[in-house]
Amino acid sequence: MGNRRRVAERRKTRPAVIGGMIAAVVGGAGLGVYALYGGTAAEAETASANEQRTKSVKSGPLSATEVTTAARTFLTAWQRGQVGEAAAATTDATAATALLTGYTKDAHVEDVTLTAKTPQGAEVPFAVKGTVTFEETSKPLSYASSLTVVRRESDGVPLVEWHSAVVHPELQDGDRLVTGEAGTPPVTALDAEGGELTEKEYPSLGTVLDGLREKYGKTAGGTAGVELRVVRGKESKAKDASDKTVLELSEGTPGTVETTLSPTMQAAAEEQVAKKARSSVVVMRPSTGEILAVANADPGFNTAFQGSLAPGSTMKVVTASMLIEKNLASADKDHPCPKYFTYGNWKFQNLDEFEIKDGTFKDSFARSCNTAFISQAPKLKDDDLTQQAQQVFGLGLDNWAIGVPTLDGSVPVQSDAQMGASLIGQGGVRMNPLNMASVSATVKEGVFHQPYLVDPSVDGRTLATASRTMSAATAGELRELMAYTAASGTAAAAMSGVTGDIGAKTGSAEVDGQEKPNGWFTAYRGDLAAAGVVQEGGHGGSTAGPMVAALLKLGG
Missing domain, CATH: 3.10.450.100 (NTF2-like; domain 1)
Incomplete structure (x- = not known):
């Protein structure tokens, strides 16, 4: 122009x-x-x-x-x-x-x-x-x-x-509106079967499509048109927000970007989040890391990829792997689950103050006993959970390269009561459905495969890897814990009817100022892993659970 x-x-x-x-x-x-x-x-x-x-200050x-x-x-x-x-x-x-x-x-x-x-x-x-x-x-x-x-x-x-x-x-503070030749040509995003992905058909994908254009627009073979666009400022860029087209004055020629999204799974994920306010879900393939679906009830922010929320008891999957490796717990061995446990001057308790007498670690995991995990805090170093999350599950290193912006989880080193709270997914721990789907995928596969939306061969980028792999014995025990939870624990109702090689974990994360906790659920079935959250939904087993289970039933 x-x-x-x-x-x-x-x-x-x-x-x-x-x-x-x-x-x-x-x-x-x-x-x-x-x-x-x-x-x-x-x-x-x-x-x-x-x-x-008037000369007085009005109020x-x-x-x-x-x-x-x-x-x-x-x-x-x-x-x-x-x-x-x-x-x-x-x-x-x-x-x-x-x-x-x-x-x-x-x-x-x-x-x-x-x-x-x-x-x-x-x-x-x-x-x-x-x-x-x-x-x-x-x-x-x-x-x-x-x-x-x-x-x-x-x-x-x-x-x-x-x-x-x-x-x-559409503007956030610090953003600008600019009209001119678009600096980035448009892209046509394709699903794994070659069909076009549009925001009209898949409302959750607006932010994803913006991210794909920003990442691949200049290299996908298109030419720019003339547009009125939101150009993000420093604050928005710090939140990984992408530029956004407000009005297209003349069309550019789009390039093509292929993604790993399954049209069937994406459509089903859209249906699930449409049923529950403030819900988000991700489905991926453990054997490869391919992301098959991502959906958010609120399309304005990609909570599924960029959310920063306490994951509650779904984090116990990571904590359990650490305790097993340190010989502080074993699936079928006796393990304490008292009503209360005090650590760092905080008195922790279980939901409804339940206790398990003469129970195993598997019983505590399946019923999501908080004190079973926090009781081991005196035997741990402050950075043990952080090291486990980073080294085995690839979390918290801010190095995932999936093709669009993500938050890769955060497990900061903490001490005293905050360290104890981190063991059950509270304190300073922050995750999103993508992170927790990856946790289930790592358990199922036995090794961390970084999730990705665009194949790395498209642009030659390097995927993140874990610095070490949990032992086959530890992975086996984790699968036993998650399978028992799916069959007889807090995830059983949601997973009813999901057949095959399955495992699951529920979570409820308390948030200051909320009447109800955020409900979490992470699970796998065969070569599918998924996780979801319903903010202010209540217990994960009855809110996020049915949503995740419905998607797992589509394949395996």
């Missing part, structure tokens, strides 16, 4: 006729706006005068008039192109000035019309319409956004609380 003839005369940005309530702001001194919210123009003027006269809830006036001031100035006035009506004039200036200069949005809707308390939804023009190409732009009015701490003046999302809901 860079060599196209530039238009002789560029359209100049001009104030548009504003629809709805804002129309009266420009043409009728605010009468229509205030009347829509309730009240008269005289009352609005009186309220404004009173605000100017307390915002009135409808204050919300309306603050929103009106900001939206009217933005629409008129009065960036300084609009920015001054926010809590961060510097950031607002930069983004609103870029809205015209970098995003090339012209003829902006802003139409406010009925406020919901301090929040004011509004519609945005405009035209994006780049060289000889123009296209209409429309979307919905919202703003929230707050009091400035210093004097109580109502202002628009500034976040980049006010300008466009």
